[in-house]
Structures are given as C-alpha cells and as structure tokens.
Amino acid sequence: MSRLLDRIEVxxxxxDDIDEAKAFYQKVFAPxxxxxxxxxxxxxxxxxxxxxxxxxxxxxxxxxxxxxxxxSGARILLTIKVDDVDAxxxxxxxxxxTLLNGPIDRPWGRRTAAFADPSGHAWEVAQELD
Numbered sequence: 543m544s545r546l547l548d549r550i551e552v553x554x555x556x557x558d559d560i561d562e563a564k565a566f567y568q569k570v571f572a573p574x575x576x577x578x579x580x581x582x583x584x585x586x587x588x589x590x591x592x593x594x595x596x597x598x599x600x601x602x603x604x605x606x607x608x609x610x611x612x613x614s615g616a617r618i619l620l621t622i623k624v625d626d627v628d629a630x631x632x633x634x635x636x637x638x639x640t641l642l643n644g645p646i647d648r649p650w651g652r653r654t655a656a657f658a659d660p661s662g663h664a665w666e667v668a669q670e671l672d
C-alpha cells in the first residue's frame with residue numbers, strides 16, 4: 543500500500559479571503575501560478591502545488607465532515623495523486639479505512655475520494671480523467 547499512496551500532488555488550504563491569501567503567497571513565495579478563478583488560486587512549489595481555496599467552496603470536498611472555523615481546528619485537504627482512484631479506494635477499504643465521499647468525477651477533470659486520518663485530517667486520492 544505504501545507505494546500506492548506515495549505521490550502528494552496538491553495541498554489545499556481553505557482561506558477566508560482569496561485575494562488576501564493570493565497576495566500573501568505571491569509576496570512571500572513568488573510561486574508560479576498554474577490556475578486561477580474567483581474562488582481558487584493554484585500555485586506551483588517545485589513538485590507540489592498549493593491550492594488556495596475560498597472556504598465557501600470547501601464543504602463539498604470534505605463532506606460529510608465539516609470545515610473548521612478560523613482558529614478552531616485544521617482547515618486543510620491533502621491530495622495524493624493516484625493512477626486509479628477506484629483501486630486506491632478498494633485498498634483503503636481493505637485496510638479498514640472509511641471513505642468520507644467518493645469516488646466522484648469532479649468538473650475540474652479529476653476523479654476523487656476523501657477519507658480522514660484518526661485525528662480528522664482530510665485526505666483525498668485523485669486521478670486525472672481523460
């Protein structure tokens with residue numbers, strides 16, 4: 543299983559003010575911008591991307607779990623790139639991991655499924671769709 547889930551691709555940070563967050567990351571890190579819209583800014587940091595996502599868009603990614611309020615807990619979704627989300631989910635289930643959601647084909651060209659670690663940190667496996 544360790545080789546199946548060994549490629550962290552995207553770290554999604556839930557932010558309250560997308561413009562303020564984008565300005566901070568550009569100022570502090572000067573990363574390459576990969577994608578941007580009104581609610582998201584994807585920034586490339588070497589082999590990993592950071593997705594700054596407006597907190598209002600976050601619930602659909604972690605449901606049925608909830609997004610923590612500012613300063614009340616973790617507000618992050620860690621994504622691992624896999625070749626086959628369904629195979630990864632089958633292996634997760636075999637290991638006794640309960641999925642939060644998915645697999646789901648997302649409008650941005652990914653098939654995803656989410657699960658949480660024992661502390662409640664949300665993880666996602668994601669596969670690029672053709």
